[in-house]
Amino acid sequence: MAITHASPGDLIDVRPWGADGIDHKTSTLFKSEQLEVLRLAMPAGKVIAEHQAPGEITVQCLEGRIAFIVAGKRQELVAGDLLYLTAGQPHALESLEDGSILVTLALPSKV
Numbered sequence: 001m002a003i004t005h006a007s008p009g010d011l012i013d014v015r016p017w018g019a020d021g022i023d024h025k026t027s028t029l030f031k032s033e034q035l036e037v038l039r040l041a042m043p044a045g046k047v048i049a050e051h052q053a054p055g056e057i058t059v060q061c062l063e064g065r066i067a068f069i070v071a072g073k074r075q076e077l078v079a080g081d082l083l084y085l086t087a088g089q090p091h092a093l094e095s096l097e098d099g100s101i102l103v104t105l106a107l108p109s110k111v
Contacts (some may be wrong), residue, residue, distance in 0.1 A: 006030040014039060014102055016063035016079065024100070036105045042066055042095035050092040055106040059083045064099015068092075077101070 006012050006029055017024050029037045042064060050069075059068065061077035068075050068083060069092045076096070077083060085091060087108070093101075 014062060017100060018063070032107075033110070034107050036107060038103045038105070040101050040103060042093070042099045042101060044095055044097045046093075046095040048093040050090050052088045052090050053085065053105055055087045055108050057085050057106070058104045059085070060102040060104075062100045062102055065096040066099055066101060067094040067096055069094075 012029050014029075024041050026038065026040045029039055031037075039062070044064075059077070060082045061079055063079050066077045068077055070083075070085065070089060075083070079099075087106075
């Protein structure tokens with residue numbers, strides 16, 4: 001089964017899921033040669049171990065509370081907060097309550 005992504009010009013709903021958010025899954029909203037946008041479901045207690053992205057990223061908290069750890073610094077993101085990271089910068093996440101985040105990844109050019 002093919003994964004369905006939005007097409008150019010499509011509207012994408014990224015409003016908070018609210019109380020029924022626990023039923024939603026992480027999904028890639030769209031992906032092109034240079035850009036990928038994902039909505040990650042972050043149920044309370046979910047941990048994403050330290051990792052690195054191949055390109056620059058932004059992480060926007062859409063709902064809930066997310067602990068974000070970068071270079072040993074722990075910050076809490078809440079709805080409306082946006083974080084920027086350079087390519088290859090190690091980071092980790094922990095969901096402190098049910099929520100979701102929007103991740104935008106600039107993909108490195110293919111040579």
